[in-house]
Amino acid sequence: MRARVILAGLALVLTACGGPGPDDEEPTFGSGTAPTADAGQLAAAKKQAGVEDCPASDGTPPADNPLPDLTLECLGGGSPVRLSGLSGTPTVINFWASWCAPCREELPLLAKAHQAYGDQLRIIGVDFADSAPDAALELAEKSGVTFPLLADPDSDTKAPLKVIGLPQTVFVDAQGTMVATERVAFRSYADLTAAIEKHLGVAP
Numbered sequence: 001m002r003a004r005v006i007l008a009g010l011a012l013v014l015t016a017c018g019g020p021g022p023d024d025e026e027p028t029f030g031s032g033t034a035p036t037a038d039a040g041q042l043a044a045a046k047k048q049a050g051v052e053d054c055p056a057s058d059g060t061p062p063a064d065n066p067l068p069d070l071t072l073e074c075l076g077g078g079s080p081v082r083l084s085g086l087s088g089t090p091t092v093i094n095f096w097a098s099w100c101a102p103c104r105e106e107l108p109l110l111a112k113a114h115q116a117y118g119d120q121l122r123i124i125g126v127d128f129a130d131s132a133p134d135a136a137l138e139l140a141e142k143s144g145v146t147f148p149l150l151a152d153p154d155s156d157t158k159a160p161l162k163v164i165g166l167p168q169t170v171f172v173d174a175q176g177t178m179v180a181t182e183r184v185a186f187r188s189y190a191d192l193t194a195a196i197e198k199h200l201g202v203a204p
Contacts, residue, residue: 037133037134039077041134042075042076042077042133042134042137043076043077045076045134045137045138045141046075046076046077046137046149047076048141049137049138049140049141049145049146050141050146051075051076051137051140051145051146051147051148051149052146052147052148053074053078053079053148054074054078054079054080054081054124054148054149054150055081055086055122055124055148056079056085057081057082057083057084057085057086058082058085059085059086059087059088059176060085060087060176061084061085061087061176062087062175062176062177064177065177065178065179066084066176066177066178067083067084067086067093067161067170067172067176067178068083068084068157068160068161069082069083069084070082070083070084070156070157070160071083072126072150072151072152072156072157073150073151074148074149074150074151075125075127075133075136075137075149075150075151076133076137076149081124081148081150083157084176085176086122086124086172086176087174087175087176088174089119089120089121089122089174090120090121090122090171090172090173090174090200090201090202091121091122091123091124091171091172092110092113092121092122092123092124092169092170092171092172092196092200093123093124093125093126093169093170093171093172094106094107094110094123094124094125094126094167094168094169094170095125095126095128095152095157095161095163095166095167095168095169095170096125096126096127096128096166096167097127097128097129097130097136097166098127098130098132098135098136098138098139099130099132100166100167102166102167102185103139103166103167103185104139104143105185105187106167106185106186106187106192107125107139107140107143107144107145108143108144108145109186109188109189109192110123110125110145110147110192111143111144111145111146111147112144112189113189113192113193113196113204114145114146114147115146116204117196117202117204120202120204121196121200121202122147123147123148124147124148124149124150125140125145125147125148125149125150126149126150126151126152126157127149127150127151127152127153128152128155128157128158128163128166129152129153129154129155129158130151130153131153133151133153136149136151137149161181162181164183165183167185168181168182168183169181169182169186169195171195171196171199171200173200179199179200180198180199182195
């Protein structure tokens with residue numbers, strides 16, 4: 001039994017990106033790990049990708065298990081978002097980065113869900129611990145991502161949301177309560193939609 005637990009833990013570690021290591025130091029997309037693009041270039045990249053504006057976050061945090069009271073910048077420009085003020089719509093918050101290989105496989109699935117669910121579900125991406133925002137926006141464009149994107153280059157969400165590897169997905173109900181966290185990459189669209197229905201009770 002103990003051996004099985006150890007193997008399961010090892011599998012979780014191997015399937016997630018813990019951070020930019022030797023094989024991940026230079027993203028596949030963009031110009032590298034250094035933030036080479038200025039605000040104007042990032043805004044242009046965001047517009048070219050068709051990424052939506054970040055949502056309003058002026059709701060009242062719930063009493064139980066709210067998102068942390070952190071404000072993150074909108075990737076590519078726009079109004080900052082206070083996480084604890086997100087409410088009104090069931091929300092999927094996905095943590096990813098341009099250096100994370102499993103994220104590149106998962107992002108197109110989230111992009112498909114964003115189109116399929118419409119106003120029933122809000123999807124937000126958080127570009128986590130990523131020093132190449134230009135690479136992140138290029139990856140978003142290549143993945144078909146148009147849902148809003150936030151930036152957390154300094155890993156401010158790491159401790160309060162227990163981000164131990166990427167990708168990570170947090171499920172938040174319409175009241176703004178965190179109801180579940182998944183710390184594995186979704187390998188198929190069916191797996192993603194099943195998780196959304198399980199945690200949020202929403203189907204496409």
